[in-house]
Amino acid sequence: MSLFLALLVAAAPPTTPASTLPAGTQALSADHEERWIPFEFTPGNQIRFVMSLEGRPVSAILDTGVSYSVLARRYTEANRLHVRGQAKADVIGGSVPVGWVKTRALAIGGLRREGGGLAVADLPATATGSATAVDLLVGRDLTADYALDIDYVQRRFRFLRSGRVPFTGTSSPLTIAPDRLVYVSSVVLGGAELRPMVVDTGDGSAITLSTAGWATARMPSRATTTTVSFGLAGPVVSEVAIVPQLVVGRTIARNVEVRVEASGGFSDAIGVAGRIGSGFLQNYRVLLDPTAGQMLLSANAGADQPPLRSTSGxxxxxxxxxxxxxxxxxxxxxxxxxxxxxxxxxxxxxxxxxxxxxxxxxxxxxxxxxxxxxxxxxxxxxxxxxxxxxxx
Structure with a gap:
């Protein structure tokens, strides 16, 4: 558990057809393997970094739980960008209005995109847990064609060509859900396989389950309390417990914090069993390669240590x-x-x-x-x- 709170940034596809948003043309530079992107953790346990949009630096969060990358509405207003269309997207905490804006060029490390567009929505500072809001959420539409190599210890990540395996680890299945358009895998808890689980680097918590998913796991009675998280549409209160063991693919994780959403929460709304967030992923070096169908995890020192628990309440x-x-x-x-x-x-x-x-x-x-x-x-x-x- 964070000393503060966990932040949750995930979104289902907007109700406007995806064809409304131009795709653009993406490519990796010749030196992309050397183009590491340094990052810092937000107070909400997310990956915050600097990238380029239209030749200008912008702050961003790496968020595989977002279907389409999202530009902050305040940024479009400050730079007098023309926002097109009106739609709604399901997000954690409810739903938010979404528009679109055309872009000419953006770059993240060794990845560059010419043309295309970005979704537009309000990105409040509460989405990062700090006083400073970010300009952009980098989602599935920009990352899914490549392997994402995330080195949490060194606080850096990079884009690789799909199929490239830069380190050894244990493998887990990973795909892009065809309807939700986000990264998904599965977990085993209490002998029950729970799927699909959104692999969500924008979620600061460890493991989150729907009420139905938690019931399916049939865990022995455990001490629980309540916690709060913040999504794009506001706060969400959930139950929280520490489970002795959880399995992701061939990775056996111990002493894992699990949050349980109330019935009708975001997981129910988009029809998933739950989410694997950065609070879990940061215990590993992580390779996310949905095109190759795998997530690779290599445990960091202390990966199985009990999570930080509040003693103040x-x-x-x-x-x-x-x-x-x-x-x-x-x-x-x-x-x-x-x-x-x-x-x-x-x-x-x-x-x-x-x-x-x-x-x-x-x-x-x-x-x-x-x-x-x-x-x-x-x-x-x-x-x-x-x-x-x-x-x-």
Missing amino acids: LLLGVADDRLKVLHVMRGGPAAAAGWRDGDLICRVDGAAITPAYPTSPLARWSAGTPGRSVTLRLCNGTERRLTLAHFY
Whole structure:
């Protein structure tokens, strides 16, 4: 679990026919294997990087859970781009209006596309968990013809020709769903195979299942709590538990965080069993090659270590000089102490909150050692003490 929250960015195909969006012409450069793209993690656990659109740098998230790459509406307005068409797309949290814009050229590392277009939708900053929104979600339409080599340890990725295998690992099936137009695979949990599972690098959580998928797995009774995630259409509250083992292809993963969506959630809406997100994938070096039909996973050091668990029961977002309580987890110390969504924290054990908080050692307090007592000063000047504890 993130010390803050997981962000979910996935979208089913818009209701407007795909033929509305011109495809353009894509090609890899001669030196594409050397053209690594450096990235950083957003506070929401996503891959954020810089690419080029019409010769200008733009910020982007690598998102294999998006059918068509999405340009931020605010970017089109700032650059006076003509947005065409009107449609709706199912996204996590509901649905959003979508338009289209023509493009001349874009480039990501060794990949370049001439012509074509991008979907257009609102991309709020909450979609990354930070105060700064991104300009673009890079989705299936740009990536699926190639092998994506994602090196989470070195924080870099690159495009390779399909069929290229740059490292050894365990193989899992991977295809593009013909109706949903996203990357899909399967998992085995509790002896049950669950499919299709969207392989979604834009989802900051580890494994997410529909209610039906969780019921099919028939897991023994496990301690659960609640958590919140944010999609393009708003917040989603789900159950969360830690399972001892989960299998993806030939990869046996241990101590995996699993979220369970409420009935009628996004997985139900698009007819899938759930999602494999970056919270799981980041434990491996990953090769995603749907044209070759495989996902390759090579475990990083500590891949099977228990995931970070909240011991405070507070899921927090950061905005400059304060923390905002986004969710109070059921059964946790914060719930017992009467904390509420929306409470604002300006100091932790006397230390002020700064924009650097997400990557600072101070941020570790909310998943700190059980029994530790933390003094939290709210932004209205009052102080509260919170004793950390295991609760799920």
